[in-house]
Amino acid sequence: MNELIIEAQNLTRKFGDFTAVDHITFDVGRGEIFGFLGANGAGKTTAMRMLTGLLSPTAGEARVAGYDVASQAEQIKQEIGYMSQKFSLYGDLTVYENIRLYGGIYGLGDEEIRKKSAELVEMLQMEALRDKRVGALPLGWKQKLAFSVALIHEPKIVFMDEPTGGVDPITRRQFWEQIYKVAEEGTTVFVTTHYMDEAEYCDRVSIMVDGRMDALGSPAELKKQFEAEDIEQVFIKLARGADRDEG
Amino acid sequence: MRTIKFLLQKEFLQIFRNKSMLPIIFVMPVIQLVVLSFAATYELKEVDMHLVDFDRSGVSRQLVTKMQASGYFTLRSQSANVEEGITDIRRNKVQLVLVIPPHFERDLRSGRPASVQMNIDAVDGATAGLIQAYGRSIIQDFDAGIRPDVEEVRGGGPGGIDIIPASWYNPNLDYIKYMVPGILVVLVAMIGMFLSGMNIVREREIGTIEQLNVTPIRRYQFMLGKLLPFWIIALFELALGLLIARFGFDIPFVGSVWLLFGIAGIFMLVVQGLGLLISTVTHTQQQAMFIAWFLMVIFILMGGLFTPIESMPVWARELTLFNPMAHFIKIMRMVLLKGAGWNEIQHLAGLLALMAAVILPAAVFRYRKSTG
Numbered sequence: 140m141n142e143l144i145i146e147a148q149n150l151t152r153k154f155g156d157f158t159a160v161d162h163i164t165f166d167v168g169r170g171e172i173f174g175f176l177g178a179n180g181a182g183k184t185t186a187m188r189m190l191t192g193l194l195s196p197t198a199g200e201a202r203v204a205g206y207d208v209a210s211q212a213e214q215i216k217q218e219i220g221y222m223s224q225k226f227s228l229y230g231d232l233t234v235y236e237n238i239r240l241y242g243g244i245y246g247l248g249d250e251e252i253r254k255k256s257a258e259l260v261e262m263l264q265m266e267a268l269r270d271k272r273v274g275a276l277p278l279g280w281k282q283k284l285a286f287s288v289a290l291i292h293e294p295k296i297v298f299m300d301e302p303t304g305g306v307d308p309i310t311r312r313q314f315w316e317q318i319y320k321v322a323e324e325g326t327t328v329f330v331t332t333h334y335m336d337e338a339e340y341c342d343r344v345s346i347m348v349d350g351r352m353d354a355l356g357s358p359a360e361l362k363k364q365f366e367a368e369d370i371e372q373v374f375i376k377l378a379r380g381a382d383r384d385e386g
Numbered sequence: 387m388r389t390i391k392f393l394l395q396k397e398f399l400q401i402f403r404n405k406s407m408l409p410i411i412f413v414m415p416v417i418q419l420v421v422l423s424f425a426a427t428y429e430l431k432e433v434d435m436h437l438v439d440f441d442r443s444g445v446s447r448q449l450v451t452k453m454q455a456s457g458y459f460t461l462r463s464q465s466a467n468v469e470e471g472i473t474d475i476r477r478n479k480v481q482l483v484l485v486i487p488p489h490f491e492r493d494l495r496s497g498r499p500a501s502v503q504m505n506i507d508a509v510d511g512a513t514a515g516l517i518q519a520y521g522r523s524i525i526q527d528f529d530a531g532i533r534p535d536v537e538e539v540r541g542g543g544p545g546g547i548d549i550i551p552a553s554w555y556n557p558n559l560d561y562i563k564y565m566v567p568g569i570l571v572v573l574v575a576m577i578g579m580f581l582s583g584m585n586i587v588r589e590r591e592i593g594t595i596e597q598l599n600v601t602p603i604r605r606y607q608f609m610l611g612k613l614l615p616f617w618i619i620a621l622f623e624l625a626l627g628l629l630i631a632r633f634g635f636d637i638p639f640v641g642s643v644w645l646l647f648g649i650a651g652i653f654m655l656v657v658q659g660l661g662l663l664i665s666t667v668t669h670t671q672q673q674a675m676f677i678a679w680f681l682m683v684i685f686i687l688m689g690g691l692f693t694p695i696e697s698m699p700v701w702a703r704e705l706t707l708f709n710p711m712a713h714f715i716k717i718m719r720m721v722l723l724k725g726a727g728w729n730e731i732q733h734l735a736g737l738l739a740l741m742a743a744v745i746l747p748a749a750v751f752r753y754r755k756s757t758g
Contacts, residue, residue, distance in 0.1 A: 191600050193756050213602055221600035227593045231403050243392030244601045
């Protein structure tokens with residue numbers, strides 16, 4: 140964890156009077172699985188959108204893969220993978236066509252695309268579904284596909300916004316196996332989740348409350364710091380102090 | 387360039403897989419062209435006529451016979467009183483009162499100018515115009531020395547008689563030749579303006595645009611990916627429409643079809659550019675559709691399709707300078723019907739090119755991959 144993939148300093152985003160993300164400061168290293176927790180509306184998605192160059196920060200700064208989010212958003216995009224909360228691949232294209240499209244957009248050669256798609260489809264055990272239209276697939280499979288598309292250009296970091304929301308436990312487990320595999324290969328994983336058991340799988344966890352980052356550390360450290368049995372208790376202790384409504 | 391190849395591949399796959407869009411793109415314009423072109427024609431049917439013949443001569447009878455023989459006019463009633471005829475018009479019994487003055491035959495024989503009077507029910511102005519034109523051409527054909535004196539009767543008004551001078555003939559045939567090229571322009575413009583812009587807004591609604599926005603895709607690449615497929619489809623449809631025009635409606639192709647396609651290519655860039663520009667400032671298809679329709683209606687009504695631009699007030703005529711559709715309709719008619727070449731249309735083509743050069747970069751510039 141010598142190389143830093145994300146360095147955020149007082150990163151802030153306001154929408155009018157509302158401060159969605161309030162001066163958050165943190166680092167994420169290479170190959171780390173970084174869990175990003177928080178109640179609905181705590182500012183997780185906004186923070187993630189800033190780090191992926193989809194939203195410009197109001198104040199503070201952040202570097203992702205060495206590039207500044209405010210001024211070098213386009214350079215960042217070549218280095219990151221992104222899997223949004225809402226499934227955003229093309230439902231009327233097949234699994235393979237979606238992979239090919241994004242491979243092409245990321246500038247992969249034909250041979251590379253062919254090799255990569257075969258690899259990804261195999262890793263996700265989706266060989267049989269290769270030529271199925273994505274719209275007809277169950278949610279769990281869609282999410283797996285979104286994950287593979289996010290990885291096609293071998294990014295330094297992959298951002299995942301609630302990748303396992305609404306997914307069955309078995310697929311969820313498979314998902315995390317893939318996450319571990321990817322992290323072992325050196326890709327940083329930045330993941331938001333509502334599942335506290337998933338938080339335990341992360342190398343480090345941060346918990347956002349009302350736009351602030353109120354806790355940051357490994358699951359073990361956090362449990363010790365907040366004198367809790369598990370992350371869920373940590374979360375509840377912190378969330379109790381929140382002003383913002385859920386939703 | 388490679389990126390654009392992948393984007394085009396994606397767009398075409400999606401277009402041809404969309405079971406509800408495909409007929410809209412390919413069948414509806416054909417139906418519209420055929421239906422609109424036939425419906426927009428004013429076919430003159432049997433006109434009921436009242437005859438007031440003050441002359442009662444051989445020549446006046448010959449004239450009436452000739453009118454009946456044309457198949458357009460039927461003699462319903464006659465009297466010796468013009469007022470009676472007008473009353474018949476008021477009661478919707480006849481649409482035309484033909485008045486032949488005394489000494490008609492004598493005047494004609496002695497070479498003096500003779501005239502007949504046509505009183506026409508002009509509540510339906512278009513039909514009245516046709517009755518007048520048909521009647522006039524029959525009468526003039528009968529003897530060039532007769533000067534038809536046309537009077538039109540309007541419903542309601544005091545006196546109810548109006549005179550409209552008209553100088554056209556055989557409007558039936560002219561009209562369809564005049565309309566079809568214009569309708570073709572409207573059809574390709576609709577594809578250009580609605581489909582490419584709507585496509586982007588749809589991606590925004592579904593959320594697929596977000597996945598694209600986190601890739602290093604360039605804005606112009608994205609825009610070209612949206613522009614080119616519908617550009618190709620619109621030109622294909624123009625070809626289809628021209629085939630129908632040529633073989634279905636017998637529209638002459640006097641000028642160069644290649645020139646026409648060249649200009650159509652530029653025209654498409656303008657309307658598609660507008661569609662794309664609209665898509666960059668709207669969030670839902672509903673908003674985009676509303677703005678696009680707003681522009682479209684203005685373009686059509688002020689484009690010289692139905693009403694001639696020359697008869698608009700000066701300010702409106704100057705506004706049509708900014709109406710790409712007006713220019714292309716004009717070019718289409720000039721090239722197809724009159725055989726105009728590059729020299730005659732270059733100023734209009736230049737205007738279109740200028741519009742494209744302003745609108746397209748504006749659309750690319752307005753498109754944002756990130757917000758805030």
